[in-house]
Amino acid sequence: HLPDGSAPSAHVEFYLLPYPSEVRRRKTKSVPKCTDPTYNEIVVYDEVTELQGHVLMLIVKSKTVFVGAINIQLCSVPLNEEKWYPLGNSII
Numbered sequence: 001h002l003p004d005g006s007a008p009s010a011h012v013e014f015y016l017l018p019y020p021s022e023v024r025r026r027k028t029k030s031v032p033k034c035t036d037p038t039y040n041e042i043v044v045y046d047e048v049t050e051l052q053g054h055v056l057m058l059i060v061k062s063k064t065v066f067v068g069a070i071n072i073q074l075c076s077v078p079l080n081e082e083k084w085y086p087l088g089n090s091i092i
Contacts, residue, residue, distance in 0.1 A: 002067075003065075008034070008062030009032045009034075009063065010030065010060050011028050011029065011030040012028045012039055013025065013059045014028075014043050016056055016057075017056075018054070028043075051074040053075070055073055055074065057091070058072065068088060069087060069090065069091045
């Protein structure tokens, strides 16, 4: 829940680092008033041919309110299996 007690209408912003913001930013659709949203969306970065050295920064927001974030080293991600990551409380 958000600080005011309401359920978030959350979306996820994706940033592929170290690319500039106009190339790297992607965003999901919002899931209205849900405390356990599922995003069944595919995020594509056509410009990327190699995952080595890249970090995917995920930021979860409800409108403009920060909910959580995580940085994922893409060289260590199993591409053919589902994996869950815990969100942190800051953007690093």
